[in-house]
Amino acid sequence: MIRAESFSKSYEKAVAVDDLSFQVNAGQVLGLVGRNGAGKTTTLKSIAGIIPLSAGRLLVDDFEVTADPIAVKQRSAYVPDDPHLFNDLTVEQHLLFTAGVYGIENPHHEIDRLLATFELLDKRHTAASGLSRGMKQKLAISCALLQQPSALLLDEPMTGLDPQGIRNLKATILEQAKCGTAIIISSHLLAMVEDICSDVMILENGKRKFFGRIEELKEQFAGDSNSELRTLEEIYFATMEMVPESDEAKLPKAEPDDSECGERFAAEK
Numbered sequence: 001m002i003r004a005e006s007f008s009k010s011y012e013k014a015v016a017v018d019d020l021s022f023q024v025n026a027g028q029v030l031g032l033v034g035r036n037g038a039g040k041t042t043t044l045k046s047i048a049g050i051i052p053l054s055a056g057r058l059l060v061d062d063f064e065v066t067a068d069p070i071a072v073k074q075r076s077a078y079v080p081d082d083p084h085l086f087n088d089l090t091v092e093q094h095l096l097f098t099a100g101v102y103g104i105e106n107p108h109h110e111i112d113r114l115l116a117t118f119e120l121l122d123k124r125h126t127a128a129s130g131l132s133r134g135m136k137q138k139l140a141i142s143c144a145l146l147q148q149p150s151a152l153l154l155d156e157p158m159t160g161l162d163p164q165g166i167r168n169l170k171a172t173i174l175e176q177a178k179c180g181t182a183i184i185i186s187s188h189l190l191a192m193v194e195d196i197c198s199d200v201m202i203l204e205n206g207k208r209k210f211f212g213r214i215e216e217l218k219e220q221f222a223g224d225s226n227s228e229l230r231t232l233e234e235i236y237f238a239t240m241e242m243v244p245e246s247d248e249a250k251l252p253k254a255e256p257d258d259s260e261c262g263e264r265f266a267a268e269k
């Protein structure tokens, strides 16, 4: 279980996350979405205890991150969008090192399973410096899963993965949730969020714009005049009001033939 109670985080003078509260229960998969700079990475790093919070409380399995940082770190796994690996360690050494740090007994079977799932079996003895971008991502995710965390925090996890890797990761996330892990995935890929997340939180300027079941969000929109809005992507743009009406009025409303394209087309004819 992951819980945020009036959580805020400021960097020097800028407020990155402002009075955020939410809970992700065991087995739930929360999609964390919002514009660049909305506060998604800050939220994930704060839950994992990587950066200190400014106010409020963040808990993993009832352990509070400021009061009990080690207990929280033992129970949570954070995978950043730019994996930090040890260049000189091989794929297998990364996994064995992770198993040692987190006290995972007899990890060999699970390591083999993860290497097979993420198509890294033939890279077992390759140093991290010799892996492609996507392979590094797969290795970082494998290390996180090997920890058997209660809270799995994935920041843009599909970045760099090939189609098979994406399919395997989606299946793995759903399996992990079934086993009782509380999962948060920060992503801009709304179709993927819609596909595998049970819940969604839309952040804007560090504040919660929506938090709840994806089905609830859809019902909410289907119930009003915007009944055309069917997908999470359509609902997201409607929610975010990407072009406020006042700005829309300022946009040039050229007739097709007056437009630059129209002129060029006419000249070419």
Ligand SMILES: Nc1ncnc2c1ncn2[C@@H]1O[C@H](COP(=O)(O)OP(=O)(O)OP(=O)(O)O)[C@@H](O)[C@H]1O
Binding pocket: 011, 012, 014, 015, 016, 034, 035, 036, 037, 038, 039, 040, 041, 042, 043
């Ligand atoms: N180390 C830092 N020092 C100062 N400000 C920071 C730092 N990290 C993030 N910020 C600021 O905090 C805010 C939230 O950033 P954050 O990285 O959490 O956003 P995000 O939603 O993850 O964005 P993106 O979608 O681009 O990854 C932004 O305004 C950003 O400029």
